[in-house]
Amino acid sequence: MSAFTECDPNAMKILLIHQNFPGQYLHLARFLASHPEHRVAFITQRSEGTIPGVEKILYQPRRTISPQVHHYLRESEGAVLNAQEVARVAMDLRNTGFVPDVMLGHNGWGEIWYLKDVFPKSPLIGYFEFFYRTQGADVGFDPADPVTPDTAPRVRTKNLGNLLGLEAADLGQTPTQWQKSVYPSRYHSILNVVYEGIDTLVAKPAPTRLTLGSGLGVASGDEIVTYVARNLEPYRGFPTLMRSLPTILASRPKARVLIVGGDEVSYGSRPNGHLNFREQLLKELEGSLDLGRVHFLGRLPYSAYLKVLQVSRVHVYLTYPFVLSTSMLEAMSAGCLVVGSRTPPVEELIRDEENGLLVDFFSPEDVAKRVIEALEDGRAHDAIRQSARETIVMKYDLHTRCLPAHLRLLEAATAARV
Numbered sequence: 001m002s003a004f005t006e007c008d009p010n011a012m013k014i015l016l017i018h019q020n021f022p023g024q025y026l027h028l029a030r031f032l033a034s035h036p037e038h039r040v041a042f043i044t045q046r047s048e049g050t051i052p053g054v055e056k057i058l059y060q061p062r063r064t065i066s067p068q069v070h071h072y073l074r075e076s077e078g079a080v081l082n083a084q085e086v087a088r089v090a091m092d093l094r095n096t097g098f099v100p101d102v103m104l105g106h107n108g109w110g111e112i113w114y115l116k117d118v119f120p121k122s123p124l125i126g127y128f129e130f131f132y133r134t135q136g137a138d139v140g141f142d143p144a145d146p147v148t149p150d151t152a153p154r155v156r157t158k159n160l161g162n163l164l165g166l167e168a169a170d171l172g173q174t175p176t177q178w179q180k181s182v183y184p185s186r187y188h189s190i191l192n193v194v195y196e197g198i199d200t201l202v203a204k205p206a207p208t209r210l211t212l213g214s215g216l217g218v219a220s221g222d223e224i225v226t227y228v229a230r231n232l233e234p235y236r237g238f239p240t241l242m243r244s245l246p247t248i249l250a251s252r253p254k255a256r257v258l259i260v261g262g263d264e265v266s267y268g269s270r271p272n273g274h275l276n277f278r279e280q281l282l283k284e285l286e287g288s289l290d291l292g293r294v295h296f297l298g299r300l301p302y303s304a305y306l307k308v309l310q311v312s313r314v315h316v317y318l319t320y321p322f323v324l325s326t327s328m329l330e331a332m333s334a335g336c337l338v339v340g341s342r343t344p345p346v347e348e349l350i351r352d353e354e355n356g357l358l359v360d361f362f363s364p365e366d367v368a369k370r371v372i373e374a375l376e377d378g379r380a381h382d383a384i385r386q387s388a389r390e391t392i393v394m395k396y397d398l399h400t401r402c403l404p405a406h407l408r409l410l411e412a413a414t415a416a417r418v
Contacts, residue, residue, distance in 0.1 A: 003337075003366065004114050007349030009039060011037045011039065011040075012032075012038045012039075012101045012313055012414075013039045013099065013101050013104075013360050014032055014038060014039070014040045014041070014100060014101065014102055014103075014104070014410075015027055015041050015042075015090075015093070015100035015103040015104070015115075015119075015122070016028075016040065016041070016042040016043070016054075016097075016100075016103075016105065017042070017043045017044070017086060017103070017104070017105030017111045017112055017115070018044055018105060018106045018111070018127075019044055019045040019046065019082065019106070019111060020044070020045070020046050020338075021042060021044035021045075021046040021049055021056065021107055022042065022044075022049065022051060022054075022077045022179050024106065024175075024196045025042075025102055025104065025196075026051075027199075027391075027398055027402075027403060027406075028104075028403070028406050029042060029051050029105075030051055030055050030178045031403060031407075033051055033053030033054045033307070034051060034052075034053065034143060037097070038053075039055070039092065040053060040054045040055065040209060041054075041055045041057060041098065041100075042054050042055065042056050042057065043057050043059060043086055043090070043105075043111070044057070044059075045058065045059060045060060045082075045137075046056060047405070055304075057089055057093075059080070059085045059086060059088075059089050060085065061082055061084075061085050062084075062085060062207070063080035063081065064260060064317050064397065065077050065078050065081070065243070065254075067327045070162060072140060072154050072155075072157040072158075073107045073157065073160075073335075075158065075159050075161065075233045076107070076110075076157075076161060076374075078091055078109025078110070079109055079111075079113070079161050080110060080113075081110075081265040082109050082110045082111050083111060083113040083114045084109040084114065085114075086111045086112075086114070086115065086167055087114040087115065087117065087118055089120065090114075090118040090213075090263060090277065091117055093295065094118060097299070099119060100119060100121060100123075101123075101414055102120045102122065102124075102125065102127070102165075102410055102413050102414050103115055103119065103122050103123065104124075104126075104127070104173075104410075105124070105127065106126045106129075107126045107127060107128050107129075107161065107162065107165030108126040108127075108129060108161070109286055110161055110164075110165075110188075111161075112124060112126050112165055112169065113161075113164050113165060114166060114209050115168070115169055115370070116168050123171070123413035123414060123416065124168060124169045124171075124413075125169065125172070125173055125299075125409060125410070125413050126165050126166070126168065126169035126171075126173070127169065127172075127173050127174075127198045127398075128162065128165065128166070128172045128173065128174050128179075128183065128256070129175070129179060129323050130179060130182065130322065130323050131159060131162050131182045131183040131184070131355060132156075132158045132159050132162070132223070133153045133155070133182055134147070134151060134152045134155050134156075135180070135233050135322070137320075137321045137323055138235070138267075138320040138322045138334070139155055139181055141321055142234060142362075143321050144234065144390075145268065145269070147320065147393070150212070154171050155293050160375040160392050160397070162183075166183075166187050166395070167211050167230065168355075169190065169191055170190070170413060170416070171189070171194065171412065171413050172190045172191040172192075173190060173191070173192055173193075173194050173256065173406075173409060174192070174193055174324075175193070175195045175196065175324065176193065176195070176276075176289070176324055176348055176398070177193055177346050177348055178321075178324075178344045178348050179323065179324070180193055192409055193379070193394050194402065194405045194406055194409055195329075195401075195402050196326070196398075196402060196406075197328055197397065197398030197399075197401065197403055197406075198326070198333045198392050198397060198398055198402075199398045200389070200392055200393050200397045200398070201334045202306070202308060203309070203330045203334050204332040204334060204335070204389075204391075205310065205334060205335030205389065206220075206310050207219075207220045207310075208220050208307050208310035208311050209311070210252060210304070210308065210311050212258075212294075212295050212297070213272050213365070214295075215299070216356070218256060218258075218311050219311060220236065221308060221313075221365075222254075222256070222311065222313065223252055223255040223256065223313055223375045223378075224255075224256055224257075224258060224311050224312050224313050225248065225255060225256070225258070225309075225312070225313065225315075225371055225375070226257075226258045226259075226260070226304070226308055226309065226312040226314075226316070226317065226331075226336070227241050227256045227257070227259045227260065227261075227313045227315070227316045227317075227328070228261060228309075228315075228317075228325075228327040229260070229320075229325070230261060230262065230266050230299075231259040231261055231262045231263065231264045231265060231266045232259065232261045232262070232263060232269065232276070232278050233265055233266065233277050234268060234277065234320075234360050235267040235268050235317020235319065235322060236261075236317075236318060236320075236325070237316075237317075237319060237320075237341060237361055238261075238277055238281070238318075239277065239387060240297070240318055240362060240363070240364050240367060241259075241316055241318065241364075241367065242281040242282075242285060242289075243281075243364035244286075244316075244364035244365070244367040244368040245257060245283070245285070245289055245294060245368075246285065246288040246289055246372065247368040247372075248368050248371050248372055248375075249289070249290045249293055249294075249373045252372060253377045255293065256293045256294075256295065257293060257294045257295065258292065258295050258297060258304060258311075258312075259295065259296050259297060260297050260298070260299070260300055260308055260310050261298070261299065261346065262298060262299050263276035263277075263278055263279075263319070264276070264285050265274070265277075265322045266416065267320075268320065270315075277342065278296065283357060306330075306334065308333075309330060309331050309336055310334055312336045312337075313337070313372075313374060313375055313378060314332070314336070314337045314339055314371050314374035315331045315336035315337065315339070315376060316324050316339045316340075316367060316371065317331065317338055317339070317341070317346065318338045318340070318341040318343075318361055318367075319341055319343055319345055319346060319361075320343065320361075321334075321343050321345060322345065322392070323345070324345040324346070324348070324349075328346070328349070329349070329392055329396055330339065330354070331388075332350075332388035332389060332391060332392045333348070333388075333389055333392040333396075334389075334391070335385045335386070335388065336385065336388065337356070337357070337368060337374050337381045337384055337387050337414065338350060338356040338357070338388060339356070339357045339358075339359055339370045339374070340356050340357070340358055340359070341359060341360075341361040342358040342359060342360060342361065343361055346358070350388075351358055353360065354384065354387055355384060355387035355388040355390075355391050356384065356388055357374075357381075357384070358371045365414050412413070
């Protein structure tokens with residue numbers, strides 16, 4: 001019987017590491033900490049948030065990145081500073097007698113690099129999201145961001161952290177098959193495709209009414225177009241969405257657009273001459289966009305964000321060939337009709353006309369055509385919406401698929417420990 005199931009009373013010590021608590025470990029940490037025989041420690045930089053039963057340990061790097069460091073190495077130096085401080089915290093834990101039975105951490109910020117030097121016999125499962133490539137992924141995808149002679153060496157150097165983490169980890173976790181495919185094949189044997197999971201009992205279709213900040217109420221059944229991203233930026237197709245809106249709104253006079261996301265930049269560069277991409281696109285489209293029907297909602301609490309998905313008639317999700325957003329899977333789970341970009345991360349889940357609609361990432365005309373078709377008849381795509389939800393329930397459900405897979409990964413790691 002596994003020590004990670006509720007049937008086994010054996011106490012396990014689990015160490016989680018993610019600078020943005022709880023990151024991809026929310027569901028796993030909750031499950032493990034719900035069994036009081038386990039001790040769950042979580043090293044992070046983020047002071048906000050708690051999970052009952054999880055011992056949170058905060059750290060901060062002791063200095064900032066040196067201004068004179070070569071620009072290829074800025075991320076690497078920042079990651080080394082994180083890794084050093086996490087190792088110091090780990091040594092403090094060891095000095096108290098805490099030696100983990102298993103360690104799990106996101107590799108993206110260097111935090112897991114030196115853990116095996118502190119706990120050499122504790123298995124380490126690294127979370128690996130993306131290996132940077134000069135071809136076949138995000139680099140060179142957008143003509144607006146052309147490749148230069150500096151691109152290839154910069155991207156190759158950017159993978160220093162990936163390679164350090166892959167060599168440090170005993171096993172790896174990556175969320176999708178396509179994201180695994182961008183890693184060098186020599187590492188595929190240790191990389192396990194395990195998605196964090198969608199709680200389909202929460203993200204589900206439901207008749208919903210949502211009051212916007214202006215006091216305007218919208219409800220399920222209205223002509224609502226939705227778009228969600230952590231930040232409104234080119235990597236997630238925000239310019240294409242915005243350029244599709246004049247046609248959509250002119251064709252459908254009752255339609256409203258709800259846009260969720262911040263004005264920072266998660267990926268890529270900031271716009272030249274503008275504070276953010278929202279300002280840039282509004283300036284470009286000035287005079288052609290009915291702003292009374294376009295609602296920028298910023299970042300929302302999860303409950304409000306879920307209502308946005310539940311009132312949606314059609315949900316637009318566009319992305320470079322890059323990390324797939326959880327929001328697309330939650331939209332499918334909520335029964336949204338997803339108009340998604342014909343890019344590899346999306347195509348792994350969405351089959352055109354079966355469980356979603358696929359469009360050219362760069363074509364506002366293609367997006368507008370699909371969205372208008374969906375708005376014209378609210379019931380015409382019900383079978384696609386149902387199929388979208390079934391895809392998530394069958395393959396990505398937290399309770400029946402993803403959490404059990406995660407626990408099997410922990411079992412494999414602990415069974416193979418020295």
